[in-house]
Amino acid sequence: MTPIASAPxxxxxxxxxxxxxxxVAALDAGYRVTVVEQDSAAVLASVRNFGHVGASVQAGELRELAEESLPIWHSLVERAGVEARRSGTLVVARSAAEEAVLHELMGRAPERARLLSGAxxxxALRLDPxxxxxxxxxxxxxxxxxxxxxxxxxAAWVDAHERGEVRFGTTVHAVETGARGGVEVVTSRGAxxxxxxxxxxxxxxxxxFPEVAERGGVRECxxxxxxxxxxxxxxxxxxxLTGTSMLRYGAFEGPAAEALRAELARDxxxxxxxxxxxxxxxxxDGTLLVGDSHATHDTAPPFLDERWSQLLLDEAAALLGARRLEVLERWQGVYAASDRRRILRESPVPGVTAVSVTTGTGMTVGLALGARTIAALPAAGRASAVPPAG
Structure with missing residues (x-):
């Protein structure tokens, strides 16, 4: 067994x-791991979302990654005390066009999926009759x-692991080939x-890596x-999810979804x-996370449009049969977006993998993406002789 200090x-x-x-994937594979984060805690896309791991509404590679992510999520509930549950997803149709999308979906939906009547x-939502x-x-x-x-x-689980550490409040200035053949991460707290x-x-x-971001068409949503x-x-x-959701996720694509898009464009x-x-x-805690709108920018302005928020609130209130919804918090989310790639993966420098999910589905596909990246590392650099994380 390779000593911890000798693990890559x-x-x-x-x-x-x-x-x-x-x-997590690297620790499970036996590596020593150091995570470097510029802020004192994660404050961007990973905390500003719905927490929805919507594997069943993805398609193609995203569907594969999402399904691979589900068991990793369940393992982190046990290992790291993550607050996550198998909630399922309810895709609600309130019009004939939306219902047609659901009928089309059921022809290729997961085996245990089922179509519910209006009642x-x-x-399921405990609505008034x-x-x-x-x-x-x-x-x-x-x-x-x-x-x-x-x-x-x-992050706390990684930091508590005998081969892991997380360095918050540490800005990375450069990632470059090291003098001794490895890779050097130059940070505000040293190399x-x-x-x-x-x-x-x-x-x-x-x-x-501005060139990588430019090639990948990475912008801010x-x-x-x-x-x-x-x-x-x-x-x-x-x-x-509702009718507008049917226009955003790959599992719903088809003639019925296009007919729904035309109906919404008109009405x-x-x-x-x-x-x-x-x-x-x-x-x-009995609250609901409700959203969301989307606008893509080179640099996202910080300003929230109250009309946009009110549109979303009105739609959610109508869905739930409420006259109005009491707002407790408002915020702006920002995530990487690209119309060229769903997932950006490049090696800008030998020994470096740059990876970004550019569809707003990081919570859904990220865990499997990490596992695939680590599994694909060259055999010479793998830590196979070190026991995996428990």
Whole structure:
């Protein structure tokens, strides 16, 4: 058995979900791991989202990664105390066009998925009998995590591991070939030598590797979200998607979704204008995370448009049969976006992997992406002789 001090070291730049995913996978593979994060805690995309691990609504490579991520999520509930549960996803249809999308979806949905009637949908959301959607698809295997605590708990687990550490409040200035053949991470607290470096800086990738970000078309997607008090007792149910969600996720693609898009363009153009994804997740404290709008920028302005927020709130209130929703918090999310690649993976310097999820699905696919990256490292650099993390 190789001593811990002799195990190869991986440095990870960024303590968001994608960076920590690589750290967890590297520890499980037997590496020594150092995570470097510029802020004193993760404050960007990984804490500003719904906490929805929506594997069942993805398609293609994203679907594969999402499904591979699910068991890793369950393992982190046990190992790291992550607040996550198998909530399922309820995709609600309130119009004939939306219901047609669900019927099309069910032809290729996961085996345990089922179509609910309007009454069953109302019961699932504990709606007043006077409020009845047309139907819903229940996709039972998806996960809802608490986005406020998840990355902090994973980071704490990494830092407590005998081969792991997390250095918060440490800015990375450069990642370059080291004098002794490895890779050197130049930080505000000194240099760090590693055998391999993973740069998982999200939309900030261009600050270290601007050419990589430019080739990948990486921009900033700004979104508006709110936390509201549930208008009635809802229990702790599934994540809820709506008709606008059907236009954003690959699993819904098809003629029915295009017909729905045309209907919304005619009847509700304001929802397409803000690129809305009207959805919500239910949290342990009885609140709902509601959103969201999307606008892409080279650098996202910090300003929130109250009209956009009100559109989202009105849609969510109508879904839940409420006159209005009591807002507790508002915030802006920012994540990496690209119309060229769904996932950016490049090696800008020997021994360095730059990786960014550019679809806003980091919580959904990130854990498997980290596992794949670590598994693909050259055999000469693997830590196979070191026992995996327990």
């Amino acid at each position: 070291r991986i440095a990870v730049v960024g303590a968001g979900i994608v960076g920590l995913a690589h750290a 069953e949908t109302g019961d 006077s409020v009845r959607p047309r139907a819903a698809a229940l996709l039972p295997d998806d996960i809802t995590a608490n986005p406020r605590t998840t990355v902090a708990r994973i 760090l030598e590693a055998d391999h470096v993973v740069v998982a800086a999200g939309h900030l990738l261009g600050r270290l 700004a979104l508006q979200m709110v936390r509201v008090r549930a208008p009635h007792a809802m229990g702790l149910g599934p994540a809820v 509700r153009p304001e929802l397409l204008e803000i690129d809305a994804n009207v959805m919500l997740t239910q949290q342990d």
